[in-house]
Amino acid sequence: MxxxxxxxxxxxxxxxxxxxxxxxxxxTAFSKPSKATNNPSKEEAVTILVSAHNEFKNLKTLIPKLFEQDYPNYEVLIVNDRSTDRTKRLLEEMMAIYPKLRSVTIKYTPNHVTAKKFAMTLGIKVTKNDIILLTDADCRPNSNQWVRKITAPVRENNKTFALGYSGYEKEKGFLNSWIQYETLLTVLYYFSFGLWKAPFMGVGRNLCYRRSFFMEVKAFKDLWHIEGGDDDLFVNKYATGRNTAVVLDPESNTTSIPKKTVKEYLVQKKRHLHAGKYYRSxxxxxxxxxxxxxxxxxxxxxxxxxxxxxxxxxxxxxxxxxxxxxxxxxxxxxxxxxxxxxxxxxxxxxxxxxxxxxxxxxxxxxxxxxxxxxxxxx
Structure with missing residues (x-):
């Protein structure tokens, strides 16, 4: 037996x-790369939104990178979420250099909501444009075509969501090899099912959707109490085969700074995996x-x-x-x-x-x- x-x-x-x-x-393995046109009539304005808490060092590198994008119509909005470092002064200095950079400051988070979702909601409410492109302070666009490529399904094909990939810098050591493997497996999950018209998650380090849709569904309604999930749970709740597209193009990617210690990595992954318990059955x-x-x-x-x-x-x-x-x-x-x-x-x-x-x-x-x-x- x-x-x-x-x-x-x-x-x-x-x-x-x-x-x-x-x-x-x-x-995913056998798909053709995604295509974006250079049609001037469809170069709708985009807002790059970054929520940052004590990210002075990362923002100092990120902001100039964001303004290297080859796209004619976009702004960058940094949500300064309760930072106690030199973030505020940096943003003031950077706004003098980059006219299309804006910031909004959060001094406290209400008790009944989670910090990241509150920061994002406030940021999205004050954006000037309907197309929102999300990334994190420790991310870097892989090319100057990032904005054009990742927003293409929303701008050109009337999609609500565009799901992108965000990898991690390659370094020596077993931990980094593991991070590379686990990140690749994760993207295989959500890219592959997205390509099969059954999307179920995305990552906030590289995610695009419309502000009007976000406001229509009342932001993170029913998700406020969950720490994390501002990206994958939001996509899980509202993405469908008709309103969502996967962007399969290395130029549409971002790259993040990987965790350096096993403890930091486990804390991060515990937050990510915890959100999975709230996915649809x-x-x-x-x-x-x-x-x-x-x-x-x-x-x-x-x-x-x-x-x-x-x-x-x-x-x-x-x-x-x-x-x-x-x-x-x-x-x-x-x-x-x-x-x-x-x-x-x-x-x-x-x-x-x-x-x-x-x-x-x-x-x-x-x-x-x-x-x-x-x-x-x-």
Whole structure:
């Protein structure tokens, strides 16, 4: 009976994994890049919105970068959220240099709302333009075409949401390799389902939508009490196959500064994973089927190899090992192709090892995040 269950888990896990890798993730891996026209009649005004709390150093680098964009009609609005560093003075100095830079200052956050959502809502209310492009203070546009490319679906194709990719700077060390892998897997989830007309999340480091829609649905109604989720939960609640587009173009990306320590990274990921508990049931299943089948595949496969190794049934051992190796080859190929399409770069090295380690990461950290009550932004 035990051997039968191991084969059953291994087989079911393998089938679902292959479907995800080749059919679902394959949608990203084998898609053509997104296209944006240079039609002057559709160069609608854009507001780049950044919420910042004690981000003096990052804003000092980011603001000049934002004004290098090759787009004729945009403003930059920085929401100075309760900062106690030199952010206010920096913004005053920068506004003297860049006429299209504006700022709004928040001195306190009401008790009944979360800080990030309050800052964003106030910022969006005072923007001059209907197209809102969100990013974070520690992000950098990958090209001077960022505004044009990421806003194209909203400007040119009447979409409400445009979902973009935001990666992390590549550095040496295992933690950074892990960050690169986990970020790539995350974007494969939401890009692939978005391309299948079933969007369920986006990231606020690179997200575009219309102010009019935001105000129409009464901002973050029913989401105020949740720390985080100003991006993925908002998209999860309102994005559909008709009103949402994925922008698959390295020039439309942003790059963020990665966490330097395991502790900082875990705090960040706990906040991200915590928001997932509020997704719609059908959207939880999109991630759940992959992670469950991933666990079944690896646990069943390792269990079978241990069993056949002890039994010295090397023929069966070789069959199981060969299947695991084949699945790893497919996974590496799909991830590598996807990384090239999304980022224009290679996938992380030793990705098959990182894939195996994901087995423990998701189930342990995911469980902790789901039950956490100490989630906060800043």
């Amino acid at each position: 035990g051997l039968f269950l191991l084969w059953f888990f291994f087989g079911v896990g393998l089938i679902i994994q292959v479907i995800y890798l080749l059919v679902i993730f394959g949608r 059908e959207d939880k299943q999109k991630i759940g089927f992959f992670t469950l089948s991933h666990a079944l595949f690896w646990l069943g496969g390792l269990g079978l190899m241990i069993y056949f190794g002890i039994d010295k049934s090397w023929e069966h051992f070789s069959i199981v090992f060969g299947i695991i190796l084949l699945r790893s080859v497919i996974m590496v190929a799909v991830f590598s192709s996807s990384s090239k399409k999304i980022q224009g770069t290679k996938a992380p090295k030793n990705i098959w090892i990182l894939d195996f380690l994901y087995l423990g990461y998701f189930w342990v950290l995911g469980t902790i995040s789901h039950q956490a009550k100490d989630i906060q932004w800043k």
